[in-house]
Amino acid sequence: MSNTAIKVENLSKAYQLGQIGTGTISRDLERWHARIRGKEDPFLKIGETNNRSTKGTSDVVWSLKDINFEIRQGDAVGIIGRNGAGKSTLLKILSKITAPTTGKISGNGRIASLLEVGTGFHPELSGRENIFLNGAILGMRKKEIQRKLDEIVDFAGVERYLDTPVKRYSSGMYVRLAFAVAAHLESEILIVDEVLAVGDAEFQKKCLGKMGEVSNKDGRTVLFVSHNMEAIKKLCPTSILLSNGLVDIYDKSSITIDKYFDFHNSTKESINLNSKREGLKTILFTEFSTLNEKFEKVTIIKTGERLIFKFVLEAFRDTKNVDIGFSIHNSQDNMLSVLYSSYQDKLYTLSKGRHEFLFEFDNNYLSNGIYLIRGLLKDNSAISDLPQDPLGVLTVSLGDFYGTGSIGHQTSGINFLFKGKWI
Structure with a gap:
């Protein structure tokens, strides 16, 4: 020592979830009688760990x-x-x-x-x-x-x-x-x-x-x-x-x-509909993945390589004027850039059901590092889905960004690379 x-x-640390009543007067009386005798609540359900992505059935959660x-x-x-x-x-x-x-x-x-x-x-x-x-x-x-x-x-x-x-x-x-x-x-x-x-x-x-x-x-x-x-x-x-x-x-x-x-990556390809999210929930993100030039799912990509984001949405009614947005954040969760489909005059009409969208970057200027991808959906200008957790995590490794045939220099703390001409 x-x-x-x-x-x-x-x-271990357990927290009891708030509860107004048990549903019937007889059960409330039984609970009250147990409490004054110093006994355990006869209707208490215990045993679940604290997984916020599921609704759960217990009255006690183990934090x-x-x-x-x-x-x-x-x-x-x-x-x-x-x-x-x-x-x-x-x-x-x-x-x-x-x-x-x-x-x-x-x-x-x-x-x-x-x-x-x-x-x-x-x-x-x-x-x-x-x-x-x-x-x-x-x-x-x-x-x-x-x-x-x-x-x-x-x-x-x-x-x-x-x-x-x-x-x-x-x-x-x-x-x-x-x-x-x-x-x-x-x-x-x-x-x-x-x-x-x-x-x-x-x-x-x-x-x-x-x-x-x-x-x-x-x-x-x-x-x-x-x-x-x-x-x-x-x-x-x-x-x-x-x-x-x-x-x-x-x-x-x-x-x-x-x-x-x-x-994080293994859980983010499929997004749990019960996870904490704000908005009307008329349209929700259900899946997110990053793809390479062969349209293969990847979690690591090199600087300068072709990069594609795949978004899968679920519309719970027919709707118009759907605006799809995403932002890229560094490992400190500081936002580096944001893009909405409306910036390029694209608002979508969706029928009820599942829809897939791909976004391809003309140039992948991300430097080596870890990046969080967050999403936001708007339904007729109102927020429909704003998940608390990132949709996914992307790791960018060193690559031949400048086309010189050699791996680029380590660029810790730098989020974007750029190309130009010396004249």
């Missing part, structure tokens, strides 16, 4: 189920997974914000966490007072906190507002100060959720640098949840992939991320 920062054994892993002191570990995989629940349990339903956690050291905007700060207290409050919670003395104060304020860039109640801070200021407090105060374990997405790009880069320093130089343990796979690769040598409340893999980050995108 001396070299172990966190050990999780058979950890986490039998989680086991061990993290050594000084390790930086990424935690990745789709929305609803259980990432935030796991961090809340590790941070002792919520209790597990079953299982055991062994921790070696004080934990500083940055989870949701507002967690750990009292809105009526000033920034300065909240710094001292958080330090006291970690067991630090006033003199120790005072020595760190200037570093915290300088990192957060809130000196002018230090004595202002934090309830008047913008979300960006709030996160900057909260991260500075968590990273600079003396804890052995730093836990950071996706809240860094609130900050601007420059501050995100600054935070990633600080987390790397905390792990590599200070020897502290870092747990980092993010959908930014490039940041995970850069900061965390190892990562945990959660899937529907279960640990899918705990390995080197490169292997774990590949498994994540393999899983």
Whole structure:
């Protein structure tokens, strides 16, 4: 245990879904009678893991189920997974914000966490007072906190507002100060959720640098949840992939991320109609795939190669003026480009039933990297389908983009290549 920062054994967390009644007065009375006797609900259905793509039949959902892993002191570990995989629940349990339903956690050291905007700060207290409050919670003395104060304020860039109640801070200021407090105060374990997405790009880069320093130089343990796979690769040598409340893999980050995108691709060719999506739902995306020049389904393509997107739609009524849109996002889910069929004066008339559409790129200018494809359908200008999850994931590898007969240079961080002439 001396070299172990966190050990999780058979950890599970269950949440009961809201329910007004059981359908009949007699059943409600039986439920009430069981509750006052301290007995289990006789009509409670349990046992399902948290799969948001299915409707489910249970009244209790396992957000986490039998989680086991061990993290050594000084390790930086990424935690990745789709929305609803259980990432935030796991961090809340590790941070002792919520209790597990079953299982055991062994921790070696004080934990500083940055989870949701507002967690750990009292809105009526000033920034300065909240710094001292958080330090006291970690067991630090006033003199120790005072020595760190200037570093915290300088990192957060809130000196002018230090004595202002934090309830008047913008979300960006709030996160900057909260991260500075968590990273600079003396804890052995730093836990950071996706809240860094609130900050601007420059501050995100600054935070990633600080987390790397905390792990590599200070020897502290870092747990980092993010959908930014490039940041995970850069900061965390190892990562945990959660899937529907279960640990899918705990390995080197490169292997774990590949498994994540393999899983994502395998589930995205056919799109579950029960997954979370906004709109009228008169027309829905049902399938998406990427094709090569031979019209073969692929998930990896080289820079400059012919690229075709295939969309399969289901219309639930006859309709006119259907606008098909898609956007391309980088691995950080920042949108790079968007295109609607209406941009090219194409609005479609659909009969009830299944329809296929192909979009071929004149030129594939995508650089090497991982890209998310999102979709949006409009029915007479009203949103019909806006899926929360990407339709698919495309990996672009290095290719002979410039036609010189050699593989192009690594272009990490660059999303588009371009051609031109030197004159």
